[in-house]
Amino acid sequence: MKVIYKITYPNGKIYIGKDLTNTLNYFGSANSKLIERDFKREEHRDFTIRKEIIWESELATDKEVNAKEVEYIRFYNSNNPEVGYNQWPRFKNEILS
Template structure:
């Protein structure tokens, strides 16, 4: 099962990703330097005990990889996950309106 998912971090920011095999243990690959810099701003109590939420936004048993990639971009834009104030996606480049 191919999936598009949204990860919500305790920083309040999100990451949208795709998974070609439907692994419930996969959490994507946002830039860890950026995530770690945001985590460093959290209180120590939060850094020591936190929850990361994964939500499946869309799934398909038979879409192509190309269709999956198009869907991922669609959700990144819909949720503005590429806006550095909102999310950790850095592609496609965010264009402020």
């Protein structure tokens, strides 16, 4: 089973990732230093994150899963540093007029 998941951190920020093997204890490859900047040292002592499977497939190719991951990153806007920790695809701060 291949999955797309959403990790939610205590500050409400999110990370969207994929797991091609659906490993229960895999929590992605978000940049630890980036996340640590948002939390005080004492907050590290009791830290709870939530992992939700938001999409799954037994038949999708790896290429299709990669595309689906980007789709969800854009849908949730998790590459916006104010919203989440995804650093790719690069967030474009476009001001709408």
